[in-house]
Amino acid sequence: MDDIIQVSRLTKKFNIRQNSSFIKSLFSPEGKTLTAVNNISFKIKKGERVAFIGPNGAGKSTTIKMLSSISYPTSGTALVNGLVPWENRKKLAYDIGTVFGQRSQLWYNLPVQDSFFLMGKIYNVDEIPFKRRLSKLVRLFEIRDLLVRPVRALSLGQRMRCEIVASLLHRPQVLFLDEPTIGLDVTAKEIIRGLIRRQALEEDTTLLLTSHDTDDMEKVCDRVIIINRGKLIFDDSITALRDSFLRKKYIEITTDSGQKIKMVVNTAITPAKKAVDELIRQYHVTDLTIENPPMEEIIKEIYARE
Amino acid sequence: MNKYAALYSVSLKQAWAAKASLYGRLFFLFILIFIYNHLWEVIGAENNSLELNRTYIWYLLFAEMIILSSPRADRSLFNDIRDGTMAYYVGKPISFFLMRCVEALGSMTASFVLMGVLGSLATLLLTGEPPFLWRHFPIIFLMCYLSSCFNVLLTCAVGLCGLWLASIRTLSMLIERLVFTLGGGIFPLSIYPDWFIDIAKYTPFYSFYYLTIKLVYDFSWENLAVAVTLNSGWLCLIALFTIFAYGRLTKRINIYGG
Numbered sequence: 376m377d378d379i380i381q382v383s384r385l386t387k388k389f390n391i392r393q394n395s396s397f398i399k400s401l402f403s404p405e406g407k408t409l410t411a412v413n414n415i416s417f418k419i420k421k422g423e424r425v426a427f428i429g430p431n432g433a434g435k436s437t438t439i440k441m442l443s444s445i446s447y448p449t450s451g452t453a454l455v456n457g458l459v460p461w462e463n464r465k466k467l468a469y470d471i472g473t474v475f476g477q478r479s480q481l482w483y484n485l486p487v488q489d490s491f492f493l494m495g496k497i498y499n500v501d502e503i504p505f506k507r508r509l510s511k512l513v514r515l516f517e518i519r520d521l522l523v524r525p526v527r528a529l530s531l532g533q534r535m536r537c538e539i540v541a542s543l544l545h546r547p548q549v550l551f552l553d554e555p556t557i558g559l560d561v562t563a564k565e566i567i568r569g570l571i572r573r574q575a576l577e578e579d580t581t582l583l584l585t586s587h588d589t590d591d592m593e594k595v596c597d598r599v600i601i602i603n604r605g606k607l608i609f610d611d612s613i614t615a616l617r618d619s620f621l622r623k624k625y626i627e628i629t630t631d632s633g634q635k636i637k638m639v640v641n642t643a644i645t646p647a648k649k650a651v652d653e654l655i656r657q658y659h660v661t662d663l664t665i666e667n668p669p670m671e672e673i674i675k676e677i678y679a680r681e
Numbered sequence: 682m683n684k685y686a687a688l689y690s691v692s693l694k695q696a697w698a699a700k701a702s703l704y705g706r707l708f709f710l711f712i713l714i715f716i717y718n719h720l721w722e723v724i725g726a727e728n729n730s731l732e733l734n735r736t737y738i739w740y741l742l743f744a745e746m747i748i749l750s751s752p753r754a755d756r757s758l759f760n761d762i763r764d765g766t767m768a769y770y771v772g773k774p775i776s777f778f779l780m781r782c783v784e785a786l787g788s789m790t791a792s793f794v795l796m797g798v799l800g801s802l803a804t805l806l807l808t809g810e811p812p813f814l815w816r817h818f819p820i821i822f823l824m825c826y827l828s829s830c831f832n833v834l835l836t837c838a839v840g841l842c843g844l845w846l847a848s849i850r851t852l853s854m855l856i857e858r859l860v861f862t863l864g865g866g867i868f869p870l871s872i873y874p875d876w877f878i879d880i881a882k883y884t885p886f887y888s889f890y891y892l893t894i895k896l897v898y899d900f901s902w903e904n905l906a907v908a909v910t911l912n913s914g915w916l917c918l919i920a921l922f923t924i925f926a927y928g929r930l931t932k933r934i935n936i937y938g939g
Contacts, residue, residue: 464771471772473772484695
């Protein structure tokens with residue numbers, strides 16, 4: 376398979392002004408350089424679903440912005456579908472789709488279908504292929520009831536489904552998803568993850584998904600790249616990460632007396648099911664959650680092993 | 682162009698749907714016409730010049746149609762630059778600046794047409810026949826519409842100055858005052874001293890507002906030709922500035938954080 380994304384020694388530095396007074400900054404500007412992305416390299420094959428994860432401020436979004444032609448790197452190169460993103464913005468736009476969890480590309484006051492219509496026009500999709508495509512995506516993402524509703528009247532989960540549909544209308548080969556599940560509740564997150572994976576598998580779309588939620592990568596992707604403080608610290612399959620670093624599970628139960636009990640289980644020694652069974656046997660459990668270790672802990676462990 | 686036409690039509694549809702905003706502007710226009718009509722009736726009766734009142738109110742109607750119909754595109758564009766919204770459109774096959782301009786044009790058109798029809802009717806009932814011939818009405822209406830388009834472009838250009846300025850409020854206020862004074866937005870420039878008119882002539886406000894609206898009471902093919910020529914020239918200049926500024930802007934984009 377061909378590499379659809381090639382990143383080589385990509386670096387992005389920001390100059391931050393520090394002068395407190397305007398006059399002083401005119402004559403002797405002071406500032407410091409912040410390296411958001413530090414010399415990272417990786418390749419992604421066509422159809423791969425890659426999670427690009429790291430804690431807040433790791434440089435995930437900055438990398439995705441460079442790859443999706445939104446900003447320029449300080450040094451290094453990248454090719455997305457054979458094009459340098461920041462030099463071929465308009466051309467590349469037809470090959471990629473972008474979803475930014477904290478930004479909307481839909482028209483806030485318009486009904487969802489009008490936003491889709493405009494997106495189709497922006498990407499020069501002809502009328503008949505557009506209708507066919509929309510109909511397929513509407514079915515895939517189960518949004519038929521939302522089409523006539525104004526974007527402002529949608530819940531965050533519903534809006535996110537529509538955002539993803541909007542970014543897929545022009546059949547992009549690569550879909551960049553920047554924190555697509557941010558702010559969503561557990562159920563909505565599950566639905567979004569399932570839909571993203573289903574679409575990618577069905578249409579062989581290459582995914583690059585950023586998140587600081589390890590569940591996003593486990594449910595959607597096959598490969599994971601971990602970035603911390605701008606540096607790439609892990610690049611392997613989800614299975615490899617799971618075997619090495621996701622063995623711990625955090626189990627929390629609430630008993631009928633309202634007491635909360637937390638425990639950490641190493642699944643290499645005790646299977647999660649056995650631990651849960653034991654807890655249920657010992658307590659009257661009214662609520663139970665099982666979580667992966669937080670991102671920060673995985674990173675700490677990666678460094679510790681190095 | 683297809684995409685911009687689609688944007689224009691959707692914006693127009695949206696503006697018609699936002700009735701509160703449309704009627705609010707219309708109400709303000711009626712209030713203005715009513716107050717100034719009353720004021721000039723009193724002055725006109727004292728000076729025996731009611732004819733002047735009729736001419737002035739029709740002038741005021743077209744001036745206010747241009748000014749009031751324009752949405753606050755400068756503020757929204759400035760906010761889009763500052764909060765990074767614009768950056769997210771850089772990677773889309775559309776010019777973000779043109780997109781916002783076309784959206785503002787759609788919104789302006791709805792207000793302009795409504796004000797033109799209902800405002801003319803109200804002025805007709807208040808003051809009587811207009812100072813121009815009815816057969817010239819479509820030309821005057823179209824010229825004023827083009828001036829209104831220029832007004833939208835100007836406000837968008839002011840918004841684009843957010844690239845260099847920390848706040849555009851002062852600049853917006855300055856442009857508004859210049860439209861009222863140098864453009865004759867409240868009173869025709871003919872009431873001002875000659876030196877003031879000489880200064881105004883070197884600005885786009887003179888042709889886009891005063892010369893255009895002047896066709897209401899002084900219509901001639903010669904005046905029309907002068908207005909069209911000057912407006913075209915200024916339009917090219919403003920368009921060149923915006924193309925330059927937008928080009929600079931898209932090259933300077935930096936988005937901090939996620």
